[in-house]
Amino acid sequence: LMxxxxxxxxxxxxxxxxxxxxxxxxxxxxxxxxTDWAWTPFTVFSISQTLMLAVGATYYLTFTGVPGTATYYxxxxxxxTWVAKGAWFALGYPYDFIVTPIWLPSAMLLxxxxxxxxxxxxxxxxxxxxxxxxxxxxxxxxxxxxxxxPLETAFKYPRPTLPPYVTPIxxxxxxxxxxxxxxxxxAGAVLSVTFTALGCxxxxxxxxxxxx
Numbered sequence: 297l298m299x300x301x302x303x304x305x306x307x308x309x310x311x312x313x314x315x316x317x318x319x320x321x322x323x324x325x326x327x328x329x330x331t332d333w334a335w336t337p338f339t340v341f342s343i344s345q346t347l348m349l350a351v352g353a354t355y356y357l358t359f360t361g362v363p364g365t366a367t368y369y370x371x372x373x374x375x376x377t378w379v380a381k382g383a384w385f386a387l388g389y390p391y392d393f394i395v396t397p398i399w400l401p402s403a404m405l406l407x408x409x410x411x412x413x414x415x416x417x418x419x420x421x422x423x424x425x426x427x428x429x430x431x432x433x434x435x436x437x438x439x440x441x442x443x444x445x446p447l448e449t450a451f452k453y454p455r456p457t458l459p460p461y462v463t464p465i466x467x468x469x470x471x472x473x474x475x476x477x478x479x480x481x482x483a484g485a486v487l488s489v490t491f492t493a494l495g496c497x498x499x500x501x502x503x504x505x506x507x508x
Contacts, residue, residue: 301506302506305505305506306359309359310356313351313355313356314352314373314376315376317349317351317352317373318376318380320348324341324344326341326395338476339433339476339479339480339483341397342432342436342481342484343483343484345432346402346428346429346432346488346491347488349399349428349432350406350424350428350429350488350491350492350494350495351491351492351494351498352369352373353365353369353370353403353406353428354406354420354421354424354491354492354496354499355495355498356368356369357369357406357407357410357420358417358420358495359502363408363410363415366403366407367404367406369403370399371403374396377396377397381394381395392442393443395439395443396439397436397439398435398438398439399432401431401435402427402435403428405424405428405431406424406427406492408427409424417496421492421493422489425488425489425490425492425493428484428488428491429481429483429484429485429488429489429491430481430484430485432480432481432484433476433477433479433484434477434481436480437477440476
């Protein structure tokens with residue numbers, strides 16, 4: 297009975313965590329609607345994406361104990377988000393303007409940290425958390441670099457749901473300390489250690505709940 301209960305709970309939790317992670321990050325590519333480089337929302341979204349990826353992937357990884365499951369979790373989030381972003385395309389936005397956050401490389405680094413440290417949870421939290429937090433903003437900057445004329449396109453296809461105060465504005469010249477990558481990676485490197493620890497703790501709580 298306990299084996300059956302654990303398996304059912306495992307799959308239920310994975311679905312719930314993965315779906316909710318995707319729902320909470322479904323608009324994480326919308327920073328291109330605000331400014332050309334959008335450093336403020338990009339930094340905020342970087343942290344929110346790091347949170348959802350680190351917590352869910354770590355929970356899944358430590359639950360199964362199999363390196364590779366964090367990458368699988370990142371793939372689930374990516375596929376879910378691509379499907380949701382397909383609605384943009386249906387509304388008439390050009391295909392090369394649709395942004396889906398890049399989670400897979402960071403999830404792979406989490407798996408690598410878990411495998412390389414011989415499944416040591418403390419090393420996973422420290423090394424994996426820092427790697428995810430620092431890498432995710434770097435990988436997501438690719439979205440801003442490759443998207444076709446974000447400012448022009450955002451003006452051409454304004455979102456009806458956007459309030460006036462987040463209307464796209466003209467390009468601003470930013471210094472290094474205003475860099476979205478530097479801010480996102482710096483904050484992420486610190487915060488994602490806590491996020492990763494939370495994922496491990498959720499796993500512990502789950503086992504205790506099932507064993508009660």
